[in-house]
Amino acid sequence: MSKKEPIYILNNVSKIFQDKNSRTVAVDDVSFEINKGEIFGIIGMSGAGKSTLVRTLNRLEEVSEGQVIFDGKELGKLNNKELRSTRKEIAMIFQGFNLLLQKNVLANVVLPLKLAGIPKKEREEKGLEMLKVVGLEEKAKVYPAQLSGGQKQRVAIARALAMNPKVLLCDEATSALDPKMTEEVLKLLQEINETLDLTVIIITHEMSVIEKICDRVAIIDHGKLAEIGDVKEIFSSPKSSAAKHLVLPALTGENPFDMTDKKCYRLVFDGRSATEPVIANLVKETGKYVNILSANTRSVGGVGYGQMIVEFPEDIKDQRVVLEYFNKIGMNPMEVSKAVK
Numbered sequence: 569m570s571k572k573e574p575i576y577i578l579n580n581v582s583k584i585f586q587d588k589n590s591r592t593v594a595v596d597d598v599s600f601e602i603n604k605g606e607i608f609g610i611i612g613m614s615g616a617g618k619s620t621l622v623r624t625l626n627r628l629e630e631v632s633e634g635q636v637i638f639d640g641k642e643l644g645k646l647n648n649k650e651l652r653s654t655r656k657e658i659a660m661i662f663q664g665f666n667l668l669l670q671k672n673v674l675a676n677v678v679l680p681l682k683l684a685g686i687p688k689k690e691r692e693e694k695g696l697e698m699l700k701v702v703g704l705e706e707k708a709k710v711y712p713a714q715l716s717g718g719q720k721q722r723v724a725i726a727r728a729l730a731m732n733p734k735v736l737l738c739d740e741a742t743s744a745l746d747p748k749m750t751e752e753v754l755k756l757l758q759e760i761n762e763t764l765d766l767t768v769i770i771i772t773h774e775m776s777v778i779e780k781i782c783d784r785v786a787i788i789d790h791g792k793l794a795e796i797g798d799v800k801e802i803f804s805s806p807k808s809s810a811a812k813h814l815v816l817p818a819l820t821g822e823n824p825f826d827m828t829d830k831k832c833y834r835l836v837f838d839g840r841s842a843t844e845p846v847i848a849n850l851v852k853e854t855g856k857y858v859n860i861l862s863a864n865t866r867s868v869g870g871v872g873y874g875q876m877i878v879e880f881p882e883d884i885k886d887q888r889v890v891l892e893y894f895n896k897i898g899m900n901p902m903e904v905s906k907a908v909k
């Protein structure tokens with residue numbers, strides 16, 4: 569997009585849950601903007617305040633302080649009627665799909681249109697059109713129980729799109745899905761972002777989801793905005809400790825640092841270099857070795873994407889040689905240690 573125009577502006581948003589015995593600051597003075605047409609990620613550990621924050625975006629949660637401005641309107645200032653019509657522009661999908669099990673797929677998709685009083689013929693036409701968008705036309709008369717998790721989420725997406733929203737909020741929408749179905753749903757979200765000119769906001773605790781489709785990402789840590797920026801940039805050089813925590817576990821299930829006491833570095837492959845030759849060339853050029861402790865890289869058309877954790881040689885001079893080599897070829901080496909476990 570040529571010009572950046574915000575669809576959301578958050579100004580010093582806080583949400584405090586308070587009762588007689590306890591006080592939780594779930595969202596703590598958060599300010600940022602989300603632009604029209606982007607795929608924006610909100611990531612954080614469990615309990616960081618993501619769901620609470622996202623619920624302030626359609627005023628399912630009233631803010632305690634600050635303002636949420638959607639498409640030029642401050643949500644907190646809308647009366648009930650205005651809020652109802654504005655909410656039609658803000659669709660949401662969840663981890664649990666929220667489909668009605670006793671209704672078939674088409675009936676699920678047209679439900680919001682039915683509630684809005686759209687006549688039967690018209691809403692069924694629209695429903696079928698939306699099912700076509702998500703690639704499930706032939707499942708119109710089928711019941712949710714007969715669908716896979718990925719298909720259920722696609723039905724939920726078709727239902728969310730039925731009202732022609734401007735924004736789609738996705739709260740952990742792929743967290744209950746296996747990697748293949750996750751891929752399928754993310755691809756669909758990317759497609760509708762492009763074809764329907766829809767702003768998509770992805771809330772997740774998984775960096776791999778953000779990395780696949782988001783343009784920019786906000787990192788939430790203990791209710792606060794820890795870091796915000798381009799996904800590529802944050803992925804290759806995370807600055808806040810929250811970002812480092814989120815980027816590193818994307819590597820493997822195991823913790824590579826349990827295996828070593830030596831100096832370790834993280835290498836990022838961002839498409840400029842192939843993964844294999846980098847290590848082979850290090851040996852060829854410098855005569856020094858590194859140990860690969862963990863790798864999560866994939867090759868796309870001969871170029872490498874992902875990251876690797878390598879253990880450096882013991883000798884300090886050797887370490888310097890290796891570090892210089894990685895710097896020279898633009899690998900963004902970042903020292904990692906038990907501190908960011």
Ligand SMILES: Nc1ncnc2c1ncn2[C@@H]1O[C@H](COP(=O)(O)OP(=O)(O)O)[C@@H](O)[C@H]1O
Pocket residue numbers: 585592593594612613614615616617618619620621
């Ligand atoms: N309705 C509520 N009442 C009290 N505390 C809440 C409520 N909703 C969320 N919280 C608390 O707010 C914090 C953030 O929760 P949540 O937004 O669900 O985090 P996340 O989605 O990042 O896992 C947690 O400490 C949670 O217990």
Ligand SMILES: [Mg+2]
Pocket residue numbers: 618619620740
């Ligand atoms: Mg949540």
